[in-house]
Amino acid sequence: MFRSHNFSAGPSILPTEVLQKAQAELLDYNGTGSSIIELSHRGPEYVEVDAQATARLKSLLGLGDDFEVLFLQGGASTQFMMVPYNFLGDGKSACYLNTGTWSKKAIKEAKILGNVHVGFSSEEQNFNRVPKNEDIKHAEGAEYMHFTSNNTIFGTQFRTEPESNGAPLVCDASSDFLSREIDVKRYGMIYAGAQKNAGTAGVTIVIIRKDFLAKARTENVSTILSYPTHVGTMFNTPPVFGVYFLNLVLEWIESKGGLKAVQQMNEAKAAHLYAEIDKDAFYRGTAEVDSRSLMNVTFRLPSEDLEKKFLKEAGELNLDGLKGHRSVGGIRASIYNACPRESVDALVAFMADFRTKNS
Amino acid sequence: MFRSHNFSAGPSILPTEVLQKAQAELLDYNGTGSSIIELSHRGPEYVEVDAQATARLKSLLGLGDDFEVLFLQGGASTQFMMVPYNFLGDGKSACYLNTGTWSKKAIKEAKILGNVHVGFSSEEQNFNRVPKNEDIKHAEGAEYMHFTSNNTIFGTQFRTEPESNGAPLVCDASSDFLSREIDVKRYGMIYAGAQKNAGTAGVTIVIIRKDFLAKARTENVSTILSYPTHVGTMFNTPPVFGVYFLNLVLEWIESKGGLKAVQQMNEAKAAHLYAEIDKDAFYRGTAEVDSRSLMNVTFRLPSEDLEKKFLKEAGELNLDGLKGHRSVGGIRASIYNACPRESVDALVAFMADFRTKNS
Numbered sequence: 049m050f051r052s053h054n055f056s057a058g059p060s061i062l063p064t065e066v067l068q069k070a071q072a073e074l075l076d077y078n079g080t081g082s083s084i085i086e087l088s089h090r091g092p093e094y095v096e097v098d099a100q101a102t103a104r105l106k107s108l109l110g111l112g113d114d115f116e117v118l119f120l121q122g123g124a125s126t127q128f129m130m131v132p133y134n135f136l137g138d139g140k141s142a143c144y145l146n147t148g149t150w151s152k153k154a155i156k157e158a159k160i161l162g163n164v165h166v167g168f169s170s171e172e173q174n175f176n177r178v179p180k181n182e183d184i185k186h187a188e189g190a191e192y193m194h195f196t197s198n199n200t201i202f203g204t205q206f207r208t209e210p211e212s213n214g215a216p217l218v219c220d221a222s223s224d225f226l227s228r229e230i231d232v233k234r235y236g237m238i239y240a241g242a243q244k245n246a247g248t249a250g251v252t253i254v255i256i257r258k259d260f261l262a263k264a265r266t267e268n269v270s271t272i273l274s275y276p277t278h279v280g281t282m283f284n285t286p287p288v289f290g291v292y293f294l295n296l297v298l299e300w301i302e303s304k305g306g307l308k309a310v311q312q313m314n315e316a317k318a319a320h321l322y323a324e325i326d327k328d329a330f331y332r333g334t335a336e337v338d339s340r341s342l343m344n345v346t347f348r349l350p351s352e353d354l355e356k357k358f359l360k361e362a363g364e365l366n367l368d369g370l371k372g373h374r375s376v377g378g379i380r381a382s383i384y385n386a387c388p389r390e391s392v393d394a395l396v397a398f399m400a401d402f403r404t405k406n407s
Numbered sequence: 408m409f410r411s412h413n414f415s416a417g418p419s420i421l422p423t424e425v426l427q428k429a430q431a432e433l434l435d436y437n438g439t440g441s442s443i444i445e446l447s448h449r450g451p452e453y454v455e456v457d458a459q460a461t462a463r464l465k466s467l468l469g470l471g472d473d474f475e476v477l478f479l480q481g482g483a484s485t486q487f488m489m490v491p492y493n494f495l496g497d498g499k500s501a502c503y504l505n506t507g508t509w510s511k512k513a514i515k516e517a518k519i520l521g522n523v524h525v526g527f528s529s530e531e532q533n534f535n536r537v538p539k540n541e542d543i544k545h546a547e548g549a550e551y552m553h554f555t556s557n558n559t560i561f562g563t564q565f566r567t568e569p570e571s572n573g574a575p576l577v578c579d580a581s582s583d584f585l586s587r588e589i590d591v592k593r594y595g596m597i598y599a600g601a602q603k604n605a606g607t608a609g610v611t612i613v614i615i616r617k618d619f620l621a622k623a624r625t626e627n628v629s630t631i632l633s634y635p636t637h638v639g640t641m642f643n644t645p646p647v648f649g650v651y652f653l654n655l656v657l658e659w660i661e662s663k664g665g666l667k668a669v670q671q672m673n674e675a676k677a678a679h680l681y682a683e684i685d686k687d688a689f690y691r692g693t694a695e696v697d698s699r700s701l702m703n704v705t706f707r708l709p710s711e712d713l714e715k716k717f718l719k720e721a722g723e724l725n726l727d728g729l730k731g732h733r734s735v736g737g738i739r740a741s742i743y744n745a746c747p748r749e750s751v752d753a754l755v756a757f758m759a760d761f762r763t764k765n766s
Contacts, residue, residue, distance in 0.1 A: 052440030056447045059647055064434070067442055071433040075426050081411030081725060083426055085607045085652075088415045088728060121480035121609060122631065125643040129629040153630075160629055243644055248444045250480060250609040250646030270488040270519055271512075272481065284484040285602055287609030288418055289648050293444075366440060369447060 053391040056369030057200050057344060057382040058223065059243045061391075066296045084292050089285050097292050098282070104298035105253070108307055111232055116261060118254040118278045119291050124150065124222045127239040127252065128157040131218055133273050134264040135191050136162025143167040143190040143215060148175045148199035149375060150220060158194070165190065174376070175202040177339040179210065186213035191263070192236050193217055198224035200244075201373040203346030203380065204339040209234045216260050224343050225253065226301060227385055228311035236260030242290060244343070245385045247297045251290030254278075301385070310385055317383050317392045318342040324396045330403045334376055348378035355379065358402055367395055412750040415728030416559050416703060416741045417582065418602045420750075425655045443651050448644050456651050457641070463657035464612070467666055470591055475620060477613040477637045478650050483509065483581045486598040486611065487516040490577055492632050493623040494550050495521025502526045502549040502574060507534045507558035508734060509579060517553070524549065533735070534561040536698040538569065545572035550622070551595055552576055557583035559603075560732040562705030562739065563698040568593045575619050583702050584612065585660060586744055587670035595619030601649060603702070604744045606656045610649030613637075660744070669744055676742050676751045677701040683755045689762045693735055707737035714738065717761055726754055 054061035077084040077093060087093050102117045111117070120126070131154075136142060141163035144155045147170055158164045165187035168179040178199070193212040198205040200223040209217055209231055216236025225240035237256045243249035256275060264275050277283050304310055322340060325331040325347050334346045349355045355378050362370050372380040383392055413420040436443040436452060446452050461476045470476070479485070490513075495501060500522035503514045506529055517523045524546035527538040537558070552571040557564040559582040568576055568590055575595025584599035596615045602608035615634060623634050636642050663669055681699060684690040684706050693705045708714045714737055721729050731739040742751055 050435055050438075050440045054441050054445055056441075056445065056450075058644065059444055059446060059448060059453075061445050062442065067434050071430055074430040074433065075423070076409055079409075080727075081409045082413050082415075082727070083421065085418055086413055086415065086420050087418060089418060089608070091415075091728075094418075121482070121646070122485070123480070123643045125631050126481075129631050133629075157629055157631075160627060241644060243647075248648050249448070249644045250649055268519060270492075270516055272484050272488050272516075284482045285418065285600060285608045287480070287646065287649070288602075289607050290609055290646070368439075368441070369450075 052366040052368045053394050054368050055381045055383065055387065055391070055395070057373070057380060058241075059249050060369075060382055060384050061386045062247065063297065063300045063386045066293070066300050069296055070293060085289050089282055089288055094288060094292075097295050098286070101291055101295035101298060104295065104302065105255070108226065108298060108301060109230070109232055109255070111255065114258050115232070116256050116258060116279050118256065118275070119286055119294075120252045120254055120278060121250065121287055123241045123249070123252055124220050124239060125153065127220065127254070128154040129161070130273055130275070131192075131194065131237070131239075132158040132161035133269075134275050137265060139163065140191050141165055141187065141189060142218075143187055143193040143212070145179060145184065145193070145195040145210065146171055147178045147196055147204060148202045150199070150201075150222070151194075151196045154194060154196070154220060167193065175199060175204065176334060177336040178204050178206050180338075181211040184210060190215040192260070194220070196220045198222075198341050198343050200344050200382070201375055203333075203335045203341045203344045203376070205341035205343065207338070216257065224341075226307065226310070227314050227343060229307045242294055244382075245297075247293040248290050250287045251294060253294070313389070314342045314383070314385065317387065317389055318345065320392055320396055321345050321381060321383065324399050327403075330407055331399065334378065343382060343384055345381045345383060346372055346376055346378065352377070354406055357406070361402065362395075362398060365394070365398055367391075367398060411725040411727045412753055413727050414740045414742065414746065414750070414754070416732070416739060417600075418608050419728075419741055419743050420745045421606070422656065422659045422745045425652070425659050428655055429652060444648050448641055448647055453647060453651075456654050457645070460650055460654035460657060463654065463661065464614070467585065467657060467660060468589070468591055468614070470614065473617050474591070475615050475617060475638050477615065477634070478645055478653075479611045479613055479637060480609065480646055482600045482608070482611055483579050483598060484512065486579065486613070487513040488520070489632055489634070490551075490553065490596070490598075491517040491520035492628075493634050496624060498522065499550050500524055500546065500548060501577075502546055502552040502571070504538060504543065504552070504554040504569065505530055506537050506555055506563060507561045509558070509560075509581070510553075510555045513553060513555070513579060526552065534558060534563065535693060536695040537563050537565050539697075540570040543569060549574040551619075553579070555579045557581075557700050557702050559703050559741070560734055562692075562694045562700045562703045562735070564700035564702065566697070575616065583700075585666065585669070586673050586702060588666045601653055603741075604656075606652040607649050610646045610653060612653070672748070673701045673742070673744065676746065676748055677704065679751055679755055680704050680740060680742065683758050687762075689766055690758065693737065702741060702743055704740045704742060705731060705735055705737065711736070713765055716765070720761065721754075721757060724753070724757055726750075726757060
């Protein structure tokens with residue numbers, strides 16, 4: 049079986065074992081004679097899949113009964129609108145940290161629906177860092193503080209949850225969800241598109257604390273946009289394949305030893321790659337060292353011509369998906385949970401070789 | 408390979424050949440060494456999938472350049488909100504035909520956002536029919552007329568597009584999309600969740616005529632909820648597996664001879680089943696004869712005890728998913744495109760046998 053070294057930023061590499069399991073049972077799920085995607089979402093098979101995925105998420109993240117888990121659709125871009133739709137309006141305000149393209153989009157959507165205080169922005173430095181706690185300017189009375197835990201495009205990541213002046217945190221965790229342990233009690237809400245560490249595009253995981261959920265507005269709201277609609281029920285047909293696949297990925301994370309073990313693997317992979325970047329001035333990381341992401345490693349080469357050559361030669365070795373986003377240029381290696389250590393080793397070996405030949 | 412006779416209302420049976428193709432290439436799409444669900448949605452492989460699905464849909468439905476095709480998320484329930492969000496407000500009104508559970512939900516969401524004139528309702532007859540044209544009461548100045556072409560729960564279906572007093576039709580075609588030819592020039596918009604005839608849950612197909620689209624409001628709108636956002640671009644990560652699978656299903660429909668051929672197969676399957684129902688008074692169709700659906704065939708037996716026995720014995724023969732929705736009770740056989748003639752034959756044979764033994 050040929051599998052490339054896949055460094056795509058998302059949709060991105062998935063565990064081979066999970067793909068193999070999905071493949072094996074695609075025409076006959078558990079002896080039913082039907083695919084899981086052919087069975088009613090109200091039937092016992094899918095109801096069990098949904099319940100398993102919920103239980104596994106709660107167990108892996110250490111979520112107590114004070115949290116609800118929802119499987120929605122529409123990606124983080126839909127949450128950019130749903131969060132202020134539910135929690136702003138009527139003169140309410142929220143604090144947002146502007147640390148990249150996706151934060152900026154979240155802010156834009158929140159401003160349409162409520163009052164936004166931008167507590168930090170690194171936009172003028174082309175988003176090369178996330179704030180230290182002392183960089184954040186708070187405003188009183190924020191309903192929540194929104195941040196993007198990992199900035200896929202700019203290769204930056206919050207090391208720990210930012211200080212929020214008492215406001216519950218609302219986090220777009222799309223690109224580092226399930227990659228490490230987090231301090232769940234700090235959060236009112238965590239949302240993530242699944243297509244990085246949690247599975248396939250098309251399912252959005254929303255984790256919401258009950259006391260925060262209780263503040264969602266309920267008058268004159270469109271049913272599908274209201275978080276309470278989706279609690280404890282499948283309001284409409286869920287993205288069956290996405291939730292099914294998520295459940296398999298969660299099972300795989302369990303088999304690896306849970307989030308702590310996964311985090312250690314991710315830290316080791318990232319350390320190996322950043323060490324190669326930092327060896328001399330040939331490669332140059334684009335993010336400030338304190339803000340470097342464990343998920344998306346962004347770097348430049350001495351010239352754009354060399355970057356083109358790098359990408360071409362990498363592709364010939366099946367090192368795929370390495371082109372940086374146009375906002376940053378250069379190279380981006382996305383090394384999510386499912387990216388094997390061997391792929392990082394292969395990339396590092398190529399980088400060392402490329403430096404030698406082109407310095 | 409064991410495949411059951413799957414009569415589930417949705418998610419529902421899919422073509423075996425399509426599942427086999429998806430299975431074969433799940434770990435290595437076209438020699439890339441990655442699954443299609445592991446590849447960037449901006450990369451050449453997925454861009455081609457998206458373009459193929461669009462072109463095939465346009466060709467099968469006979470859509471000219473005056474139509475846009477969008478692949479969204481959130482199901483028909485999201486469209487119930489997005490249609491009035493885009494086209495109502497500011498005193499504008501629309502006409503809705505109330506022919507079942509889903510129509511009623513669409514009306515509820517439209518009333519939150521605009522003025523709704525209900526031009527017909529069969530709710531007092533437990534939605535046992537759709538209107539004839541002369542039953543519809545029009546109001547002047549409607550921005551559109553909304554109808555549900557097939558009512559999955561109640562087993563009714565419009566034979567042809569309803570007369571709309573000049574207003575463009577907006578159709579929730581979720582449960583009969585791609586099952587027959589339609590008169591596309593009558594429509595401003597057609598939307599459908601894919602999980603009946605078009606593939607897997609998690610992708611919503613939206614077809615919208617450009618002159619209708621041009622009337623969408625653009626001021627102060629949430630980006631993700633605005634139809635123009637999604638035209639000619641992938642605004643955010645699409646439901647990759649869903650669009651990929653849709654493309655395979657469209658290819659399968661082409662291989663069957665297109666919509667006209669599929670329609671003939673569907674008419675023959677339904678005729679066979681309704682003939683068995685109408686043979687005597689043992690089985691009793693719940694929909695008025697003129698309104699009967701070719702997709703969801705709903706019927707009762709002489710008693711609820713016999714219905715339970717019917718379902719139990721059917722299940723033993725791998726005739727699955729036949730339990731009627733609680734709003735109607737009894738039996739519902741969903742016989743979408745992918746339901747083979749052999750499954751309908753097996754069901755009819757069982758029904759004849761069951762009648763003989765229980766009359």
